[in-house]
Amino acid sequence: MEFPKDLKYSKEHEWVRVEDGDTAIIGITDFAQDELGDIVFVEAPKVGRDLKAGESFGVAESVKTVSDLYSPVAGQVIEVNPELEGSPELVNESPFDKGWIIKLKMEDPKELENLLSAQDYRNLAQKG
Amino acid sequence: MSGQSQRGINFTEGEIFGRGAPDREGYTPPRSGLPAIDPESALPAGTLRGQLEGFPSLSEPEVTRHYTRMSQWNFAVDLNFYPLGSCTMKYNPRINEAVARIGGFTTLHPMAPQEQAQGTLQVIDDLEKWLCQISGMDAATLQPAAGAQGELVGLLMIRAALTARGNPRKKVLLPDSSHGTNPASAVYCGYEAVTLPSGPDGRVDMAQLDRLMDDETAALMVTNPNTLGIFESDIIQISKLVHDRGGFIYCDGANLNAFLGKARFGDMGVDVAHVNLHKTFSTPHGGGGPGSGPVVVKQELAPYLPFPVVAQGDDGAYSLEYDRPQSVGRAHGFFGNTGVLLRAAAYILSMGPQGLAQVAEAAVVNANYIRARLGDHYHIPYPGRCMHELVITDKLQSEYGVSTLDIAKALIDRGFHPPTIYFPTITRGAMMIEPTETESLETLDSFCEAMIEIADLAKADPESIKAAPVTTVRTRLDEATAARRPQLRCSLCG
Ligand SMILES: Cc1ncc(COP(=O)(O)O)c(C=O)c1O
Numbered sequence: 001m002e003f004p005k006d007l008k009y010s011k012e013h014e015w016v017r018v019e020d021g022d023t024a025i026i027g028i029t030d031f032a033q034d035e036l037g038d039i040v041f042v043e044a045p046k047v048g049r050d051l052k053a054g055e056s057f058g059v060a061e062s063v064k065t066v067s068d069l070y071s072p073v074a075g076q077v078i079e080v081n082p083e084l085e086g087s088p089e090l091v092n093e094s095p096f097d098k099g100w101i102i103k104l105k106m107e108d109p110k111e112l113e114n115l116l117s118a119q120d121y122r123n124l125a126q127k128g
Numbered sequence: 129m130s131g132q133s134q135r136g137i138n139f140t141e142g143e144i145f146g147r148g149a150p151d152r153e154g155y156t157p158p159r160s161g162l163p164a165i166d167p168e169s170a171l172p173a174g175t176l177r178g179q180l181e182g183f184p185s186l187s188e189p190e191v192t193r194h195y196t197r198m199s200q201w202n203f204a205v206d207l208n209f210y211p212l213g214s215c216t217m218k219y220n221p222r223i224n225e226a227v228a229r230i231g232g233f234t235t236l237h238p239m240a241p242q243e244q245a246q247g248t249l250q251v252i253d254d255l256e257k258w259l260c261q262i263s264g265m266d267a268a269t270l271q272p273a274a275g276a277q278g279e280l281v282g283l284l285m286i287r288a289a290l291t292a293r294g295n296p297r298k299k300v301l302l303p304d305s306s307h308g309t310n311p312a313s314a315v316y317c318g319y320e321a322v323t324l325p326s327g328p329d330g331r332v333d334m335a336q337l338d339r340l341m342d343d344e345t346a347a348l349m350v351t352n353p354n355t356l357g358i359f360e361s362d363i364i365q366i367s368k369l370v371h372d373r374g375g376f377i378y379c380d381g382a383n384l385n386a387f388l389g390k391a392r393f394g395d396m397g398v399d400v401a402h403v404n405l406h407k408t409f410s411t412p413h414g415g416g417g418p419g420s421g422p423v424v425v426k427q428e429l430a431p432y433l434p435f436p437v438v439a440q441g442d443d444g445a446y447s448l449e450y451d452r453p454q455s456v457g458r459a460h461g462f463f464g465n466t467g468v469l470l471r472a473a474a475y476i477l478s479m480g481p482q483g484l485a486q487v488a489e490a491a492v493v494n495a496n497y498i499r500a501r502l503g504d505h506y507h508i509p510y511p512g513r514c515m516h517e518l519v520i521t522d523k524l525q526s527e528y529g530v531s532t533l534d535i536a537k538a539l540i541d542r543g544f545h546p547p548t549i550y551f552p553t554i555t556r557g558a559m560m561i562e563p564t565e566t567e568s569l570e571t572l573d574s575f576c577e578a579m580i581e582i583a584d585l586a587k588a589d590p591e592s593i594k595a596a597p598v599t600t601v602r603t604r605l606d607e608a609t610a611a612r613r614p615q616l617r618c619s620l621c622g
Pocket of ligand 1: 214274310
């Protein structure tokens with residue numbers, strides 16, 4: 001199971017990758033996709049929506065269950081992964097890369113400091 | 129005893145389109161004697177269609193066999209044990225069917241004048257009273273067509289009562305173990321669904337409740353016993369805390385089978401609850417047939433019940449009261465799903481008060497029996513005795529790569545319907561087993577033996593479990609592709 005070091009993590013099993021200082025790319029972790037099983041549908045928000053930190057922005061539906069997605073940071077949705085509508089399996093196959101879910105223009109990049117490091121998140125996930 | 133699903137004659141069956149022959153016919157209705165109407169002059173052009181290319185012309189036996197063959201791919205409680213947790217798949221006694229088919233009920237037109245509907249109105253009135261007695265509540269509506277609709281009706285009544293007090297409030301609290309319909313109903317009713325984390329023993333955590341129950345929270349929606357099969361033993365304190373802060377207690381009564389005739393919502397401080405006739409009161413689930421989710425309330429909420437309400441006058445005659453200015457409105461056409469109400473009424477009368485209490489006893493003993501027999505073979509996440517259902521997990525089997533889904537499929541090969549799987553979602557790899565009271569010791573034993581055999585094979589020959597089912601018409605289905613790229617159209621529709 002992968003826990004890339006260059007990412008930040010939330011307790012709700014999302015990851016954040018920062019680009020250009022204030023753009024946050026958000027997806028769910030390898031651990032999360034493995035727990036959910038085969039993902040069959042990802043409901044993402046509309047571009048332009050403002051999200052608070054911790055706010056639910058969509059759902060991931062798998063053959064087993066339906067799970068809410070929470071935004072680790074506050075910001076405005078500037079892009080939604082267009083591939084997921086036709087190929088939700090990308091979240092299973094490539095959770096940290098092709099399976100990204102949304103991009104946010106962050107309100108306050110300092111919020112990233114509240115998130116977990118790869119090591120802390122690995123400990124959380126492995127505690128079960 | 130396992131291996132009951134093997135059949136000598138297993139029909140495969142394809143689409144019905146493209147079969148038959150153009151001149152083949154089934155039943156031809158007799159001429160009506162009414163003048164013929166030319167569709168082209170009677171209907172707008174856009175609504176007319178010529179020949180439907182490829183529409184099958186079949187004889188009656190061909191049609192009958194098509195659907196009967198497909199029905200044999202299905203499973204029913206009339207075939208074998210159906211331990212689907214949370215669904216209370218008890219046997220449906222045939223006496224209920226006989227009662228529901230009595231001509232005076234089946235031939236009643238829904239628009240018949242009330243004087244001609246006295247029998248049906250009396251059954252509704254009686255059943256309301258019996259459900260109130262059983263649940264310790266003051267008034268009832270039998271209109272909701274299922275548990276989920278009962279939840280919505282109940283929450284609408286809470287909203288109406290709070291609005292009358294001056295503030296409908298914004299949130300509804302829901303334990304994280306609650307059934308998915310609970311948060312859905314809360315949101316549908318305009319509330320924000322706030323999750324209440326359960327304590328380590330699977331029950332409501334009083335400290336979390338104390339933290340989250342604020343003056344913007346309209347209600348706590350609690351299930352008792354909860355979906356883990358555990359009795360919420362703090363229910364009195366829970367109700368008191370919520371009431372002290374101006375909120376209501378909604379109890380999801382889908383699990384009433386566990387304490388039928390033993391304990392009552394009304395004595396637990398519950399303000400409104402729904403019960404599922406298609407679970408606790410032995411009316412059939414599905415088969416396309418309707419359900420019924422009556423709602424019972426305390427006096428304070430009675431003015432908000434859906435209208436019309438059945439009332440009995442001084443002369444003994446029943447009538448429908450429409451003048452209910454505070455009512456949340458109608459929840460169903462006419463009298464609700466009357467055929468289901470009749471079956472439930474027949475069940476209550478045939479069981480009697482003592483019989484109903486024995487239902488709860490046997491349902492709880494059966495679940496604990498399975499728990500005791502499987503405890504050495506499966507991981508049981510919550511310690512202590514359970515109520516009418518138990519939750520086990522695939523933790524021990526997952527070491528050999530065998531999952532809850534594999535175990536469920538392997539049960540099919542052994543002639544059993546799988547338990548509810550991956551629910552409640554707070555328990556990893558959950559299997560929720562609800563035997564109900566209607567099963568014999570032999571059936572429970574044969575199920576336990578099948579489960580133990582699966583656990584042994586999971587270790588000795590995991591591939592055999594991962595390949596299941598192998599005795600069915602279709603073997604393991606690709607559920608992910610079916611959901612990702614569904615093909616829902618028949619060949620005829622292109
Ligand atoms: C605990 C619980 N609540 C509510 C419901 C919803 O009831 P219905 O399916 O009749 O809408 C169910 C159904 O399975 C349930 O198990």
